[in-house]
Amino acid sequence: MEIRITERMKSITPSPIREMFKLASEPGVISLSAGSPSAAAYPQQELHEIVEKLFQDPVKFLNYGVTEGYMPLRVFTKERLREKYATGSDQDEVIITSGGQQSMDLAAKCLIDEGDAVICESPAFSGSLNTFLSYGARLIPCKMDEEGLIPEQVEEVLKTEKRVRAIYTIPTFQNPSGRTLSAGRRKQLLEIAAKYDIMIIEDDPYSELYYTEQHVPSIKSMDEEGRVLYCGSYSKVVAPGLRVGFCLGDKALIKKMTIGKQASDVHASVLPQMMVYEFCANYDLDGHLARVRNLYREKRDIMLAELAKADPRISYTRPIGGLFVWCSLPEGFDSRDLADRIWDEGKVLIVPGCSFEVDKYAVNSAWRMNFSMPTPEDLKRGTQIVVKCAGEMLK
């Protein structure tokens, strides 16, 4: 039979990054295309000890759990956000999600009716864009500059577009651009959201990975009326394969998201939630994060050192945190051509910029490079090949 697929799913294409992910594991490939932490950053020994302990009472994680998530992890998450980052109030609640991506899914389920619009960054994390599309949203991209999303552009859209329900942003160490929205702009964005009475979905999986002491407060920390849904993840703090994320927002919204989660997957797998909790609460989380930051800072510097040798017409961001550097050839060039060249030259993978746009077919001169995952050797050699091939394109 000819199976009729829903309107909402017709427009969605597989994530190019997920597809590349399969290629990336082949021998000899240098992948600068991942969005993954480094395997060296996982607290392997600690997690092993933890699981040993948890098996003293395995029924706790073999039985069904509650939809809101493992209570100690919820409490820990809420308190840490509040104490360490002044994020969250008495009006807020936390739900544990099956990885950060599910926060977008539940947010879209509860906030975005079909035909509603979501303002997103250009470029933006394509995984979340697909999530919004999968609920029938229209996406309206707004330009960024070095300071991140440009608030005036957002307001320009809101003046004419009546069905915008939310602004979706990764304000800190953005994926893919590595940029960070300035504190002033965060305040401005929240004021605009209030003026037009729309939500902000603040996606913040990278903020623990800062490489300078320069701290920018979360948008949520400025929110006094439940306008910001703050989405975080333990993927970059502990390990992504465990699929443990969280969402902090207005109690009433979290309650609806909990009903949505019941209907989606009942609850996140319990053992991974307990592993994350035990590690964060009972081991040296701050020490662990300090080690991870040092590891990634060094890797970032290897990549930036090679990019410094590039033709000056090649621009690139100098991220103060996160996992990504964003590069551009002059306008008119297509980074897909570069992707082909570096694959032929040395089996190097990057992600072309078009993957992060609402319009995936427009010529795009930018591309994303990840520095957390490759070994220092691959990082150096991979970036050298990118620099060389990009330079050749300019000749």
Add this chain to the structure above:
Amino acid sequence: MEIRITERMKSITPSPIREMFKLASEPGVISLSAGSPSAAAYPQQELHEIVEKLFQDPVKFLNYGVTEGYMPLRVFTKERLREKYATGSDQDEVIITSGGQQSMDLAAKCLIDEGDAVICESPAFSGSLNTFLSYGARLIPCKMDEEGLIPEQVEEVLKTEKRVRAIYTIPTFQNPSGRTLSAGRRKQLLEIAAKYDIMIIEDDPYSELYYTEQHVPSIKSMDEEGRVLYCGSYSKVVAPGLRVGFCLGDKALIKKMTIGKQASDVHASVLPQMMVYEFCANYDLDGHLARVRNLYREKRDIMLAELAKADPRISYTRPIGGLFVWCSLPEGFDSRDLADRIWDEGKVLIVPGCSFEVDKYAVNSAWRMNFSMPTPEDLKRGTQIVVKCAGEMLK
């Protein structure tokens, strides 16, 4: 701010069973309300051994996995279904889901546009009904009798309702009724689906839990054109807290569901998938299932023995598998009154029948009782209290 919730989520109420679940863990409560396996049925020691082994290479499950699921588990699932149950063809593919519930979520995402209708059983598993509602589906209940869903009723609906996209059924050891759709009716249902060109979503989490040798083939095993999406789970075979389910269906549909899953939660947590695979492939799965069946058969018999002493005006099903017995007072009585009485009498929990209907407010004389979870003592005493109180209502 007043957060505007989507139309699709407005009509959905929290699962009464999930809410009761919180009450059920209080001391002194006899819960006949769960849908859970027995903790005694979990292969605890085996899973401990497995995890020990898996920690020899933890990066495998700490890294991101692929969206389709852990490959060895996909292959195992597909082969076992085909070899043991003649279910699935070369045109089919398997995706691993984050628990059985997610199969419904991904199916709805890909198959049900807002305003489309889904035919469901009356009574039906409320979790799935909520999933369909959360995608804006209209639900059309069809009556069942002792042989399960009545095909003529389904055809009656299809004659006039043009936007039905799928029939949702738990044909084997149904939740909540414990009934099993006869082989003849399965064939009939598939023919009707073909005649009106709609899909069948066959939800089959209980079929491994049979207590007689009487085997009924899956609807999927009769499907030659990819019309049936077959949804299964390892919750009742290994453990529900792990959240590992699967879906077998036409390749093109599974591909779309995979894109939907990317946007939902990227992939199911890897460690639980590996635990399930290692147990099923390398331990004595058949022996384990035989033990579980014996355990549940005995428990079922305890419940049925007490029900045999009930006032003959109280009817009940005698399930040949699964986890549930479905009871009814004569028409006109409200099982919510019974639920109140047994709670007062001895802190016993059942699930009133209204919870399993599209119209949750209509007076309903039926209720569901679970026999897998309670201890034999609680089972006996709990059922005795139900029988006593139901009898008193008839006086």
